[in-house]
Amino acid sequence: MMTDPISDMLTRIRNAGRARHRQTRCPASKLRQAVANVLSTEGFIGDVNVDGEGVDKELVLNIRYSDDGRVMIDEIHRVSTPGRRVYVGSGDIRPVRNGLGMSVISTSKGVMCDRDAREAGIGGEVLCEVW
16 A cells, blocks of 8 residues: 555656666555646656556656766655645745756645745645755
């Protein structure tokens, strides 16, 4: 039984990048797909595709590399866990690595990056940080 599916997805992305894989797969859910879409929109991973139907649905996440072969994600880690939820208000959202990274935040308007949440003036649960 998996207690933290978001952490599992982030670990799969981290491990695939370190092993130089072109893509990785993880079980699909609406929240995982939303987090993956934010990472893809911000350029940290490539395309996000859904494979299969019903219970067998999987997310196919393409790993992005720079021109010199380095993975685009230097570090990715979970902030809010099932045992310790971390919430921030709109004024308390801090930049990650002086703006070189980003936070993925689950808000009342959906899952979005920290920059978009600051612009919209809404806070929420900080799911993960990427740089």
